[in-house]
Amino acid sequence: MKTLLSLVLILMVGLVHAQVSPVNLIPQPVELKTGSGFYTLTKVSTICFDNAVAKDVAEILVKKLNTASGFSLKAVPGNKGSVRLSISTTPDPQLGAEGYTLVSTTKGIVISANQPAGLFYGMQTLLQLLPKEIESKKVVSMKWTVPVVTITDYPRFEWRGLMLDVARNFFTKDEVKQYLDEMVRFKLNTFHWHLTDDEGWRIEIKSLPKLTEVGAWRVERFGHFGDREAPRSAEKATVGGFYTQDDIREIVQYAKDRNITIVPEIDVPGHSMAAIASYPELSCKKDTTTRVSPGSKFSDWYGNSTFKMNIENALNPSDENVYIFLDKVFTEVAALFPGQYIHVGGDECYKGFWSDDAGCQALMKQLGIRHVEDLQGYFMNRVEVILKAKGKKLIGWDEILDGGITPDATVMSWRGVKGGIEAAKMGHYVVMSPTTHAYLDYTQGERTIDPPIYASLRLKKCYSFEPVPDGVDAKYILGGQGNLWSEQLPTFRHVQYMAYPRAWALAEVYWTPRESRNWDNFVGRVENQFVRAEIAGVNYSKAIYDPSIKITKSNGKLIVSMECEAPGLDVFYTTDDAMPDRYTLKYTLPFTLPDGPVTLRVISYRDGKPIGHLITLKRDELEKRATK
Ligand code: ACM
Numbered sequence: 001m002k003t004l005l006s007l008v009l010i011l012m013v014g015l016v017h018a019q020v021s022p023v024n025l026i027p028q029p030v031e032l033k034t035g036s037g038f039y040t041l042t043k044v045s046t047i048c049f050d051n052a053v054a055k056d057v058a059e060i061l062v063k064k065l066n067t068a069s070g071f072s073l074k075a076v077p078g079n080k081g082s083v084r085l086s087i088s089t090t091p092d093p094q095l096g097a098e099g100y101t102l103v104s105t106t107k108g109i110v111i112s113a114n115q116p117a118g119l120f121y122g123m124q125t126l127l128q129l130l131p132k133e134i135e136s137k138k139v140v141s142m143k144w145t146v147p148v149v150t151i152t153d154y155p156r157f158e159w160r161g162l163m164l165d166v167a168r169n170f171f172t173k174d175e176v177k178q179y180l181d182e183m184v185r186f187k188l189n190t191f192h193w194h195l196t197d198d199e200g201w202r203i204e205i206k207s208l209p210k211l212t213e214v215g216a217w218r219v220e221r222f223g224h225f226g227d228r229e230a231p232r233s234a235e236k237a238t239v240g241g242f243y244t245q246d247d248i249r250e251i252v253q254y255a256k257d258r259n260i261t262i263v264p265e266i267d268v269p270g271h272s273m274a275a276i277a278s279y280p281e282l283s284c285k286k287d288t289t290t291r292v293s294p295g296s297k298f299s300d301w302y303g304n305s306t307f308k309m310n311i312e313n314a315l316n317p318s319d320e321n322v323y324i325f326l327d328k329v330f331t332e333v334a335a336l337f338p339g340q341y342i343h344v345g346g347d348e349c350y351k352g353f354w355s356d357d358a359g360c361q362a363l364m365k366q367l368g369i370r371h372v373e374d375l376q377g378y379f380m381n382r383v384e385v386i387l388k389a390k391g392k393k394l395i396g397w398d399e400i401l402d403g404g405i406t407p408d409a410t411v412m413s414w415r416g417v418k419g420g421i422e423a424a425k426m427g428h429y430v431v432m433s434p435t436t437h438a439y440l441d442y443t444q445g446e447r448t449i450d451p452p453i454y455a456s457l458r459l460k461k462c463y464s465f466e467p468v469p470d471g472v473d474a475k476y477i478l479g480g481q482g483n484l485w486s487e488q489l490p491t492f493r494h495v496q497y498m499a500y501p502r503a504w505a506l507a508e509v510y511w512t513p514r515e516s517r518n519w520d521n522f523v524g525r526v527e528n529q530f531v532r533a534e535i536a537g538v539n540y541s542k543a544i545y546d547p548s549i550k551i552t553k554s555n556g557k558l559i560v561s562m563e564c565e566a567p568g569l570d571v572f573y574t575t576d577d578a579m580p581d582r583y584t585l586k587y588t589l590p591f592t593l594p595d596g597p598v599t600l601r602v603i604s605y606r607d608g609k610p611i612g613h614l615i616t617l618k619r620d621e622l623e624k625r626a627t628k
Contacts, residue, residue: 047065067136088113099114129146167195199292264342265345271349283314317354465480494539500533
């Protein structure tokens with residue numbers, strides 16, 4: 001009798017458990033209605049598409065389902081199937097080009113959209129509705145349930161970007177594809193590919209072979225970027241890599257199949273040391289000893305974004321050969337990338353070598369330019385003429401506003417949103433990616449735990465980003481993106497660690513209506529994605545489990561306050577050189593640090609188990625952090 005009771009109980013719990021598959025979507029859809037019950041995908045389920053343009057989406061779905069389930073599902077044309085992908089015969093204006101509806105009942109699932117892009121995102125939603133094991137690359141035997149839901153969904157912004165810097169560190173073709181795979185899971189649609197910088201030129205330009213023979217390679221160095229030894233003369237450059245034009249075409253196609261537009265960046269006139277190492281004649285000094293930087297110190301920074309380059313890294317704007325060079329580069333780049341935009345950088349261009357150059361002085365005189373800074377405007381306008389001749393639009397970092405730009409240029413605001421506001425008020429289109437909210441290279445957790453870099457940016461701050469500043473006409477804000485610079489990214493695993501979960505937060509910022517965003521709800525969905533990432537073998541940061549520790553100073557005393565991003569954590573600490581655990585002091589309210597050579601040690605727990613890192617901060621570090 002007892003055994004029978006237990007059996008019934010187990011069955012009931014199982015049933016209830018299966019029926020309440022929680023819906024945890026990122027980004028949060030515009031409209032989501034949950035119902036009761038679920039549809040179970042089985043080996044006899046049928047997947048169909050009613051329009052040939054939907055075939056590719058159906059094939060991608062079937063491949064993903066079969067990989068994890070071990071089924072042999074096939075995508076077939078028609079409108080009878082348990083999972084139907086349907087292109088609407090009368091387009092629904094509310095859904096636009098990328099929106100979709102997804103209706104799942106106990107009998108099956110219908111995804112409808114105006115265009116394949118919408119079906120693609122409906123499919124991504126379906127994958128997130130399935131159990132987490134759908135992310136497995138090996139067959140898992142289980143019940144493949146989809147909860148009953150009705151979803152209407154479409155993006156807030158058309159530009160939902162993620163940038164990857166492959167210049168400071170090179171990432172392979174397959175790694176780039178993995179980056180794109182992760183983007184689409186969260187409905188990001190614009191891949192900004194930072195292909196050139198002082199530390200490497202990564203794209204084959206057939207008419208300028210030295211760009212990759214020389215510019216793609218640096219000497220081997222280890223350790224913290226910026227502190228490394230400069231190349232020794234005659235030292236061989238062995239570290240790096242580049243994408244052949246065939247590689248680029250392959251990635252462009254891969255992206256296109258996944259509704260991703262690639263915006264290639266050729267960063268000029270500054271950040272061009274790799275190009276100058278290849279063709280020194282493009283610079284003012286024409287120094288033939290210039291080498292691709294291995295991450296050694298080449299500049300002095302004075303705060304307030306002002307700096308001096310000790311090695312020349314800017315193209316010479318007064319030399320017509322530079323424009324011939326750029327024409328060759330952009331001819332090949334424009335032919336490879338079908339998107340309308342080419343990003344031309346324009347950031348952090350040091351003009352000191354221009355000031356001292358007779359050619360630049362003569363050009364300034366000829367143009368009636370008084371400030372050398374304004375030569376950048378001249379340069380950018382020349383670049384734009386080149387791009388226009390290839391049928392492309394110019395986008396650049398917000399420095400392109402300095403010295404004047406043409407009305408058609410689009411601005412990517414990175415030094416805060418100030419440049420973006422100014423540009424939008426002048427009628428330029430703008431992509432918002434400010435350091436304050438969208439710089440994914442910044443440390444996301446405790447600075448003494450994560451590899452150190454310029455600044456910090458927590459997940460919660462990313463999530464609080466509002467891309468349309470007050471007083472700006474929203475029609476000029478194309479959207480936003482997250483920027484992942486790779487100075488401190490030696491491996492692709494670490495790329496993932498820095499990108500996630502912050503890229504998920506930005507994905508929701510750029511997709512979901514502002515009024516539907518909710519941090520408490522989001523962070524729960526993030527934890528659900530952690531489990532999925534784990535199964536997919538995708539790395540991510542667990543910084544949400546580490547408290548952010550704030551120190552204020554009052555009457556010479558240090559006051560410690562701590563805040564966690566994840567819910568349900570208990571934070572324990574010591575100030576007596578004992579190791580903290582759940583039996584030591586529990587943090588509840590800000591406290592005063594005892595005087596003396598005290599070290600603060602902190603660790604967070606959940607459900608009685610440690611979940612965060614052990615954080616150890618000595619008094620001098622705490623003093624440094626103190627704000628009045
Ligand atoms: C930039 O971060 N230099 C655009």
